[in-house]
Amino acid sequence: MKILLCEDERDLAESIQSYLKSNDILCEIATDKKSALSKISAFEYDCVLLDLMLPDGHGFDILTELKAQQKSEGIIITSAVETLDSRLEGFQLGADDYLTKPFHLSELLVRIQALVRRKKFKGNNLIDFKEVEIDLNSKSVKVNNSYIDITKKELDLLLFLIGNHNKVLSKSAIAEHLSGDMADMLDNHDFVYAHIKNLKKKLHEAGSNDYIKTVYGLGYKWQND
Amino acid sequence: MTKKLLNKTLGSYLIFSVIVLLTAAPVFYFATEALYREDADETLLINKNNFFHYSIPNMLEADIAVWNKMNRDIKIESATPALSKDTFFFQSYYDTLHAENEPYRILKTPVIIHKQPYTFTSKISLIESEDLIENIVLLFSIVLLLLLSGFYLLTKRFSLQLWKPFYKSLDYIEKFEIDKDLTVFFEESEIEEFNRLNQALTKFTVRNIRIYNGQREFIENAAHELQTPLAVFQAKIDTLFQRSDITEGQSEILSKLDDTATRLIKLNKNLLLLSKLESKQFAETETVLLNSIVEKQISFFEEQASAKNCQINLLIKEQLFVKSNPVLAEILISNLFLNAIRHNIQNGSILIKLEKNSITFSNNGINEMLVENRLFQRFNKTAHETFHFNSESSVKEERATYNKWSNAPVNSVKYLNSDSPGGLNQHLYTSGNGLGLAIIKKIADLNSWKINYNFQNNLHNFTLILPEHEI
Incomplete structure (x- = not known):
């Protein structure tokens, strides 16, 4: 996968660049x-x-130019400015996503993956990692079929974990991703631990390998060992 | 004690008038009376001279009795005791005609008739003069009273008229709110001093508005400018997280850096939000149902509250439709939730009541009332901070760890929570950033709602009061 970063x-x-590179981008x-x-x-x-x-x-000029050339690239605006107007204008000019700085690199990565999936693999919404298979349309997960x-x-x-496989994810990054719009209202990231524990248990019970690793002092990581 | 300007002036006038009236009336009375007495004395002397000049030369001794019989006011009596000179005095006589005592002015003087000493007595009734004096004094008093009351009323009316521009300006300044009024306007007045005052006030307010806007813009720009370096900071930390050669000690530092970055980013976002609120970037309003916002957010906050094992109870008595910007209403409610959780105690509880025209968030916390007038100020978190250190059992341990940070080499630090990475940094999150209540207050102000705080039955209650018949 090849992307252009205007920054x-x-x-x-x-x-x-270095974060995305190790995930084949x-x-x-x-x-x-x-x-x-x-x-x-x-x-x-x-x-x-x-x-x-x-x-x-202004970045909007590039956006206009892309549309004028009828390019099909997915576009994610990454800006420090976030007003309702700039957001609306961005979407109207053809942007697909809007990520306000500062953001976690892990968040950016899954946003890129989701966008490319939407743009390139229309209809095919299956993600698999060895014995784990996710169907995004039906929102279901199969382990060993x-x-x-x-x-x-x-x-x-x-x-989020599979999208960022082999990356160490801090609790705050996971918590913010899971909270979506309410991320700013997070006061405590302990709930991440509960979700990780439950997910781990479910995958394990279904016979999956233990891919979710606790990285001491830092966070969690999806790793194929 | 303060008095109104007008009352102060009129009060002085009134006191002056009363003093003048009280002193002038008796002075006038006595002066008139003295004048009249002099007049009477002069008449008596004329009578005497006439008598001496015209009557005595022709008077026989036998005539005296006749004289006395014929004259009521001039009498000649035998000189016992003998007088040496003119003597004036007052005396009352009983008037049989009017059946009352009448005042008289009397002159007694020695007189020689045919070498015999007699006393000449002449008297004048003062009854008319007394009436006159009384009437004059009365008239005088009435005139004076009329004059003074007229003066008082005129001054009052004039002053009111005169001070009108002043009271207008005063009214304006009293109602002026620097974060709401964008312009100033004082009416032109005919009076130079008031125009000067208004010009000075205009200059003053315009200057303050400019400074205020400058500061607001500065905060907004500063917060915006900080976003990019913060993004770099966060990205570098995320990159560092991926390094495989990090030691245990380093990873703890890194985890702390990440938590601090998270705090910084949130703080900056809140500052940005506040400055956006102040520059009125959320002006559009629509009808919002507060119940649905609360119901939408409750599951998120239940998850948050479970970290402190706090129960959230919802009591809905009313459907609260309000007019607000929907984004602001959501921010307001979520900040109320956050506040109730953040300052709660372990195993505490939260009660949300939606009643007629009000929504209340009640939570456990420190067992004392918070200082209300500082509560909604920015970065006022003293009460909450103290509370935090008192209520968390792990604080002592954490503090001990902090002390080690400063004294010992990093790799010697042992951490408390091994299963949950970064778990010891919890208090970094729970201490808050001191902007939540300021944001709540600001949004309430923007919507003309009121936010009240009270402390009852060990519960801190934050009540949002909505105007009646808003929709």
Whole structure:
């Protein structure tokens, strides 16, 4: 998978690049509008991450240009500015998602995956990791070909873990992902532990390998050992 | 004690008038009386001179008895005791005609008739003069009273008229709210001083509005500008999390950094929200049902509350339809939830009551009332902070760990909770950022709702009072 990252903050761009790289996403960086536009017309990408405030112009200009060239890339706006207006305008101009800075890299990764899945594999909404198989349409999970009983939160957690496989996820990142719009209202991340425990138990009982590892002092990780 | 300006002026006038009236009346009375007495004395002296000049030369000794018989007011009596000079005095005589005592002015003077000493006595009735004086004094008093009361009333009317622009400006300034009024307007007045005052006030308020807006914008810009470095910070921490060569001690530092970053990010988001609230970016309103917001959020917060083993009870008596920006209504309710959980105790309880025109969040917490007037200020968390350290049993242990942080090498630190990573940092979250109640207050203000706090039966009650017939 190849994506274009329009981001003038080089440190942030590099962190995103290195995080995505180990999950098989090739990330090209454009630090200004000019280079972003020339890259867009020269190459095909699966997804474009767009910062709105670029040194030589506004991210919306790139968005307009993409639509004018009838490109099919999925577009995620990553901006520090979040007003109702900027959000609405972004979606109206054809953006697919809006992620306000600051965000967790793990969150960005699953957003990219979800978007590319929607855009590229229409109809095919199956995700599998060895004996674990998730059907996004029916929101069901099969382990070794038999369904397991799973809550919506646990499914969400499972997707987040598998999407970020081999990554250490902090409790705060998991908690925020699971809380969605209410993430800002989180006061305590202990509930993550309960969900992890339940998910682990359900997968284990269905005969799955123990992929969810507790990383001492840091968080959790989906790992194939 | 303070008095109204007008009353103060009029009070002085009134006191002055009374003093003038009280002193002027007797002075006037005595002055008139003295003048009249002088007048009477002069008349008596004229009588005497006439008598001496015209009557005595022709008077025989035998005439005296006749004289006395014929004259009521001038008498000649034998000189016992003998007088040496003119003597004036007052005396009352009984008037048989009117059957009452009448005042008289009397002159006695020695007189020689045919070498015999006699006393000449002349008297004048003062009855008319007394009436006159009384009438004059009365008239004078009435005139004075009329004058003063007229003066008083006129001053009152004039002052009211005169001070009107002043009271208008005062009214305006009293109602002025820097976060609501964007412009100032004082009426032009005919009076130079008031115009000067209004100009000064205009200058003053315009300046303050500008400073206030400047500060608001500064906070908003600062919060916005912080978002990008915070994003870099968070991304670097996320990257560091993936390193496989991190030691146990380092991972603990990293976990703390992550928690701190989370706090920073939330704090900044709340600051942004507050400044957005103040710049009125949520102006559009619609009809919102508070019940559905509470019901939508309750499962999320039940999960949060379970960390403290707190029970949330919901008591719905009314359907609360309100006019509000829907986003703000949600933020308000979620902050009330958060506040009730954050400052609750282990195994505590939360009661949410939706009643007619009000919604109340009651929670356990410290067993004393919080200082209400500071409660809704930004970054006021003293009460909650103290509470936190008193109520959490693990605090001592955590503190001990903190002390080790500063004294011992990092890798020697042993942590409390092994199964749940980062579990010891819980208090970083529970201490809050001191903006929740400020946000609640601000949203209530924007919607013209009232937020009240009280402490009853060991429960902290936050009540949102909605205006009647809002919809």
